[in-house]
Amino acid sequence: MDIGSSKEKTLTFYVNGLKVVEKSPDPKWSLLFYLRTKYLTGSKVVCNEGGCGACTVMISKYDPKQDTILHYSVNACLTPVCSLHGLAVTTVEGIGSLKTRLHPVQEQIAKSHGSQCGFCTPGMVMSMYSLLRNYPQPSMKDIEKYLEGNLCRCTGYRPILDGYRAFSKKGIQYDPTQEPIFPPELKINNEKYRNEFLEFTSGKQTWFRPVNLSQLVELKHQYPHSKLVVGNTEIGIEMRLKAMKYTVLIDVSDIPELVEVKDKILELLLNKIDSIPEEKTRSFTAIVEMLKWFAGKQIKNTACIGGNIVTASPLSDLNPVLQSLGATLQLTSSANSSRNVVMDRAFFTSYRKTVIKDTEVLHSIFIPYTSKNEYVSSYKQATRKDDDTAIVNTGMRVVFNENSNIIKELYLSYGGMAPTTVMATGTMKKLVGRKWENDLIPVACEALAEDLPLQPDSPGGTIEYRRTLTTSFFFKFYLSVIQQLSIMGLTKSPPQSEMSAIETPDYGSTEGNQFYEKVSEAQAIDNPIGRPIVHQSAYQHATGEAIYVDDMIPLKGELHVYPIYSSKAHATLVSVDFKPALELEGVVGYIDYKDVPGSNILDVPQEQLLAIDEVTCVGCLIGGVVAVSSDIAVEASHLVKVEYKTQDKPVILTIQDAIEHKSFWKDPKITACGDIDQGLTHCDHVLKGEVHIGPQRHFYLETQSARAIPKERHGMDLYSATQCPDTIQTGVASCIGVASHLVNCFTKRVGGGFGGKEVQCLYTGCLAALAAKKYDKPVRCVLERQDDMVITGGRHSIYVKYTVGFSTEGRISVLDINLYVNCGDDLDVSEPVIDNTIYRLDCAYKVANVKITSYLCKTNVRSNTAMRGAGNIQAMYIMENIIQHVIDHLRSDPIKIREMNFYKEGERTHVNQIIENCFIERCWQECLKTSDYYNRKKKVDQFNSENRWRKRGISIVPLCYGNSFGLKMLNQGAALVSVYKDGSVLIAHGGVELGQGLHTKMIQVACATLGIQYDMVHIDQTATNTVPNGTPTAASVSSDLNGMAVKIACEKILKRLEPIKSEKGTEWKDWVMKAYSERIALSDTGFYSQPNLGYIAETGCTNTFYYYSFGAGCSEIEIDCLTGVHKVLRTDLVYDCGTSMNPAVDIGQIEGAFITGYGLLMLERYKVSSTGNVITRGPGNYKIPSLTNIPGVFNVSLLKNSPNKTAIFSSKCVGEPPLLLSMSVFLAAKQAIMAARQESGVEGYFRFDSPATPDNIRMACVDQFTKQFPICEDNNVKPWFVKL
Ligand SMILES: Cc1cc2nc3c(=O)[nH]c(=O)nc-3n(C[C@H](O)[C@H](O)[C@H](O)COP(=O)(O)OP(=O)(O)OC[C@H]3O[C@@H](n4cnc5c(N)ncnc54)[C@H](O)[C@@H]3O)c2cc1C
């Protein structure tokens, strides 16, 4: 057959109603790349791997069979442009805009405070929009399902869900007829578009789109190594992240025989399940159960089953079920012949290989019905329950002899236990002929252990957990089958409490309440202080009109620089060969240390910017490749050849390594009060213990980004996503060797910082500036997610050895603590971070005798840096773990012990500061009451006594948080307020808008001070040429510092207007005009420095903090003891915001911070291999909380009637302290585990380190299954990832 003739070489599709005709599209273009190069920058690049949803757009196509338009959300980053022929794309810009009209979906997320930094917002909007186009009146479950594939690091999801709740059944009536119509031309010419055989070639890659099966098999014959593309969710990742090169891609999405059921597989199976007797469709039910946990909505919308099978990933979700079912595949090849292949144990031949030949196409799958005596189950365990690839999964099927419980056939297939999906053949054989009763379990466990061995250093790690899962899953299967058999009277039913192993509770949709004080009726209507004003940029976020660094339209000739970084943890740099990169078309040149005209040593972090002869971590910068486009720069960066010599360079990664090698940055620092030795002599009890808290990554959605534009006199303008423009200004000036006044840094907004852009923003800033200097062109440097996670550091892990002394009642009087902090390969801001831990280690508790010895560990991991609650959450973790140790030891009431140790008004802390206006007790009591703690504790105990395999825990923790930068000089703020002749006001201040609503609050301050309306005031950006020497936007104090400065500047202007104001009948605009005509200055600066910090002679105290914030948090959790999965059932937070300046912004900060803390303690695990390589580089393997992780009930109350006289408008800071309340979840989990351990007769205190990921929870729930796989203690084994 000739497939060479009549191929169409032009691609036609629509974007937002406009026709796009591309003459020779490049097969490697993703839709996201394409849209953004056409200046449709609303869709954001966050991960480029389908894992975050920030690039979500909607695709619409005409379905001639049903004469209907189908709409579905997709990740634009994984959608090849070439696959869009005859389709319509709708982006966030296409549904509404501030220039025309807002779409209700955009309006709703903005109005409900569902956007903070706004980087995730366009994606959220488009997921919700796609849902409404399909279901104009969705249920909350639908909304959650559609948003499952969208991540947000700021909001904690609650306001997004709440906002969109309005569209659910009883809310906003959404009218789809108001939407833009599907392009009529696509409908009219549908047949033409569908029947065109496409061929696009660019460079070395060709894209074919055959339109029938015979064309396809012919192509497959001609190009046996070609890849078929359906969802591109495997191929796309392989090409992008695994550098696989495929020269021929064949789009099969329009071949009717292959996509017959693709769009409706779930629907089809569910229909069958509903319409056919249950006993026949157990196989379908098992598949449906697996699909429930399969990826997020956007992936589900595009990925096909064939892709899952043929890729043959050992973590495929469908392969274990299909293999256990013995599904048959029909394969077609060019000879017009087809053959059937059964997915039996011979099907998978090696890693990602099957018996399917290169020339064969998977045509159809035959899934057998089940019979009356046949049962099937499927189980999947992932780190995050939803939208995550499996750790272990399984499909299990058993067939019994007629009317008996004797096993006739058994099929057990597992994923995640070998390089392929495997069958536990030994176990299957051994169990056939046996009765399905209790004796089976130990035999099965022993056989499974033999069938599914894992070496201690196997890829994936968590060896013991994975092995335990194999038997735990079997136990679940056993119980689910025995339940059926007992109903039929074929065996005895197990005790009811055992059945908790197989219950799948429906936790319902998330709900929550927010309580705050409304402003008094006497307050002027225009005075916005205390009102829930919407974020200044919320509408721009929702429409995609908000501009971030990489959204800026490039200047003529703008270049891109991409970093070259070390792939060795510690090595001598032998040579760096840029030649192969320079040969790539579009590459302009490179930079390395020789191109640094100024200082190659950064100020903070105190490190070499570009390595000269040594690299000290994976991620160490070596240089950069400069090219005409970002994709060429990235590609070229991979071509640079770096030669290392690793001999004689020890690799120290973990704290334990550092202790062993005595690798410390400085001598230990001792902080003490009282007398430890003396104190211990008065203690009834003394305990010793250890705790470790793991690291965390910022996972801001906008990666590190900067643009540098050279200007006159060797100066440079920088546009940077930084938390501190001053850092960029000073760092870049020093690096390019000019005075600071020749460098400006501008920051309009940042797509999330969380501390990661406080100093480490310098990497991209300096690279861009150096390249701009060398090539005298504007240069942009924007990191890809997978490199951002390597080049930048994160939260410090800390290991602690402690001695605690206390009385029999539980009064703690001695704490002796050795604190080891993993700083990494540079000190960065580790010293202030560890000071935070030291100063706040007391938490809410008075301890008379304290000694803290802190060690700064020098390791070969990327230098750790500031991160939201830096050092503070570690302090809370350490102290609360110690308190819990005391409680467990005394077997006492956690409430009583905590209360007994609370600070009282006027007491001094261990660093000699007086606690004033102490609201610990007030917050605590309110939290006990609002959470209904005591009643719920009883119910938890009741639940635990009735359920063997599900356990609950409830815990409440107090918060006492001193506010201020530890470094006194940073506690200053500055502002410039300019009043224009029309009365409008422009503010500039030293703080950066990171999503935290700082600009919104500053506008509120100006309005309230000047007495003008909110829309009269604007903040454009933060810039070093308007407000110099700005303090980093960090440590939660930016509103305090800059707010005061804005107020002072406004008051100065007001004072000058005083004489004019007295004229009757005039108002603001008249005063301003009059002042102008009388030559009165209409702009002024404000400067504020927090008073009374440092040593205070009158009290003999040292005030490290300006004031304290208080709070309390109560959380209840449920765990599945057999898998380690948990669900936070409810959280109640009480937080003391003083008099909130903006309750909506403040509650948003509380919820967002809490969920970030939850991520640290319960979910996120940053993995580094034993050679120092970073394993977790993106959302695919680094799991931040998604919306299903948030508490089922999430209540937040702002403490009423608690004005803070010392800060701006009586408010208190909020960005970080509530993060610490997430400790309540961790301790609740520990309690639940303790209840599980008690069932196995294991009593009392146990060490349990964060994160409480499923593997850690599972292995701590000691039982017969975990005991079978004791943790490997062999020090010679190099684990797959190390405990940093
Ligand atoms: C964010 C994300 C989340 C994911 N989550 C999960 C998950 O939870 N569980 C899971 O199992 N997987 C998951 N995956 C992996 C992936 O989505 C699935 O494997 C999916 O089924 C692949 O289908 P596709 O259409 O995208 O395949 P493509 O990438 O289009 O193709 C994959 C391979 O299949 C071959 N192929 C496709 N169709 C045929 C055919 N008819 N005949 C012969 N060969 C064919 C292609 O040649 C290619 O080699 C995830 C992927 C991403 C990016």
Ligand code: FES
């Ligand atoms: S950028 Fe596309 S899913 Fe993350």
Ligand code: FES
């Ligand atoms: S608002 Fe969602 S990531 Fe910032």
